[in-house]
Amino acid sequence: MAIKNQLKDKLHPKNIHRNGYNFKALIRVYPALKEFVFINKFGTETIDFSNAKAVKSMNTALLFTYYKLSFWDFPESNLCPAIPGRADYIHHLNDLLKFSGLTNKVKILDIGTGASCIYPILGNAIYDWKFVGTDTDENSLKSAGKILKKNKLTQFIELKQQLDSENIFKGIINKSDKYTATMCNPPFYKSEEEAMLANERKRKGLKIIDKASLRNFSGKQQELWYKGGEKAFVHTYLYESSMFKKQCFWFTSLISKKENVKGMYDSLEKLGATEIKTIPMQQGNKITRIVAWTFLNEKEQKEWN
Structure with a gap:
């Protein structure tokens, strides 16, 4: 019950996971989850969130049950995303688009889509959005492409490789491209060493002994760290967004x-943004936010569609 209340208080009102998890329903759809479910000391069904296999099994069950997937797999070295938090970004972005009258023919550019292709999958399943997902890692894109092909999503979600890791939009957005919005979950750490130290703190906090259980805390370089950290990545993101001011609304x-x-x-x-918004988000004890900006003036916004 405590888990349910915590989710309900902090996830987006439209997030289907805010009322907790119906493990019986999840197991019916994805039987492999059953071996990881147990009753905790509060009498509530749950899983061990420090167990890598349990976390991946749980996320797979959620995607199969609520998001129209029948296949979802990727290499052990890639980041395993938490579905409720990723869905929250999608719901908050939808609120922003509705506020701006952007409800038809929505096309989103997802920066750093990863091997799991999670944001395009959720955005298409929940709101029927079309996506272009980008990544610098060829193997991650191959994994994402396999997921899309097996779930017959290639007509809704396109993948593009960013060939220059120093760039974000350059080499991706062409002169004729037009996007309703972009979205991004930037690398958080400044280096591999910083990421590993953070993982070690998580291991100690969760009292994890088996290093193999760190699957849900792992991730490749482009997923977890960037030279200069989040601040440096976002600086490039902001600057390059100003080079494509009229090709994306938000x-x-x-x-x-x-x-x-x-x-x-x-x-x-300084770059000429006409409107900037900060949208608060929280999942459990993790507090974050979405920052959104546009370079369009009032007339251009009204004429967008």
Whole structure:
């Protein structure tokens, strides 16, 4: 019950996971989850969230039950995303688009889509959005492509490789392209060493002994760290967004570090942003936010569609 209340208080009102997890329903759809479910000391069904296989099994069951998937798999070295939090970004982005009258023919550019292709999958399943997902890692895109092909989603979700890891939009957005919005979950850490230290703290906090159980805390370089960390990545993201001002209505990004937000506002004002918004998000004890900005003036916004 405590888990349900915590989710209900902090997830988006439209997030189907805010009322907790119906494990019986999940197991009916994905029987492999059954071996990981147990009753905790509060009398509630749950899983061990420090167990890598349990976490992946849980996420697979959620996707099969609620998001129209029949296949979802990727290499052990890639990040395993938490579905409720990823769905929250989608719901908050939808609120922003509705506020701007952007409900028809929505096309989203997902920066760093990863091997799991999670944001395009959720956005298409929940709101029928079309996507272009980008990544610098060829193997991640191959994995994402396999997921899309097996679930017959290739007509709704396109994948593009960013060939230059120093760029974000350059080499991806062509002159004729037009996107309703972009979305991004930036690399958080400054280096592999910093990421590994954070993983070690998580292991100690969850009292994990088996290093193999760190699957849900793992991830490749482009998923977890970037030279200069989130601040440096976002600086490039902001600057390059100003090079494609008229080709996207809303640029958005998750921002984990609150102290980076003020600098973003200062930079965006200098770059000519006409509107900037901060949308708070929270899942459990994790607090984050979406920062959204546009370069379109009032007339251009009205004429967008």
